[in-house]
Amino acid sequence: MDRISAMQAFVNVAHEGSFARAAERLQLSPQLVSKYVSQLEDHLGVRLLNRTTRKVSLTEAGQSYFQRASQLLIDLDDMENELGSLQRSARGTLRISAPVSFGIQHAAALITDFQKAYPDVQVDLNLNDRKVDIIEEGFDVALRIGQLKTSSLIARRVAPVQLVICASPQYLAEYGEPTSVEQLQDHRYLKYSYQESDIVLHTADGQQVQPQLNASLCANNGGLLADAAIQGAGFVIQPTFIVGKAIQQGLLKPLLPDYQLAPLALYAVYAHRQLLSNKVRCFIDFIDGYYGEPPYWDQADA
The missing domain is CATH 3.40.190.10 (Periplasmic binding protein-like II)
Structure with a gap:
């Protein structure tokens, strides 16, 4: 068995979710790709893929092997490409x-x-x-x-991204500045609609607090939400690459400095x-x- 070819066949099937698409990508026949994967499973003594007439998916062992095999092929590819002028x-x-x-x-x-x-x-x-x-x-x-x-x-x-809770001095003068996580629920929250998970704040001693936030504005762009916060619409939770300059210029003020958001x-x-x-x-x-x-x-x- 050519183990490199078998690994390449398996990784492509796992990535494409299809023997036919993997075969097209590798410029091989689907039958040969299937044979390579079967030989690899026999060699390892474990099933790597669940196959149905409609879908191909990774088993638990397959998921683990996929990550390691992908990295090995990456390293091999890198080694060969270093010989050329990129x-x-x-x-x-x-x-x-x-x-x-x-x-x-x-x-x-x-x-x-x-x-x-x-x-x-x-x-x-x-x-x-x-x-x-x-x-x-x-x-x-x-x-x-x-x-x-x-x-x-x-x-x-590529780079770390730091989140910060902030609001404009104008908004804080009108509605008051929250001094605890619980007080955030009484303020107008400008929410990023593509936010992947609930907001969790961390204290210096490792405790976690999940505030109950009431969104008064929801938008799919952080820059727009930051501009709305500068105008006094409420508070935002945005990365410093968006709100950093406004904070430096005094247009926004960080809130709850004793709490940190997950990096x-x-x-x-x-x-x-x-x-x-x-x-x-x-x-x-x-x-x-x-x-x-x-x-x-x-x-x-x-």
């Missing part, structure tokens, strides 16, 4: 999805600097706060902000890398560390 061969159109507010404020310099380094790469940047399906919608890379979750996609951590991060998310194009590989390597740690928007002299 910069000379990086070309074509790179389709990137990014959140709206982050893209408007922080993506222009990134794209400009990247294209200076790789002038043969054209960039098609789409700004959307919705979590796009990068494979179905044809994106090469998606920049996402949140907490890393198990996925068949690969995620490269998030900016990730570059992309499909499995066995056949990763050089334009994507170069972008992933380029963005790694680009914003700094802490990122420049959280630095005192920013």
Whole structure:
């Protein structure tokens, strides 16, 4: 059994959810792909995939093996690609999805600097706060902000993202400043509609408090919510890359400084890398560390 070919067949089937689509991607017959996966299961002595006439899904063992096999193939691919000149061969159109507010404020310099380094790469940047399906919608890379979750996609951590609760001095003068988590429920909350989970605040001694928040405005863009907060509409919970300047200028004031929100991060998310194009590989390597740690928007002299 060719173990590398068998691993490649399995990883592609797991990623595509279909023997036929995996076979098309690998330019093999579905029968050969199925044979490779069966040989791999026989070799390991465990079932990796649940197969029905309508669906292929990973077993628990398959999920574990998928993660390890993907990384092994990535390492092999990286080793072979290091022998070539990535910069000379990086070309074509790179389709990137990014959140709206982050893209408007922080993506222009990134794209400009990247294209200076790789002038043969054209960039098609789409700004959307919705979590796009990068494979179905044809994106090469998606920049996402949140907490890393198990996925068949690969995620490269780019920079930490800090959330802050804040409101305008105008709003606080009119409605009073909350001094406890419980008091937040009496205030107007400007909610981000793509928020992935409930807000949980952490104290210095490790306790967790989940406030009951009453949204007076819900929108799918953090920049709009920050602007509404500046106008005195209520308080927001937004990342510092959106509200940091307004806080520095005194337009917004941080609330409840004794509490912290769970840290998030900016990730570059992309499909499995066995056949990763050089334009994507170069972008992933380029963005790694680009914003700094802490990122420049959280630095005192920013």
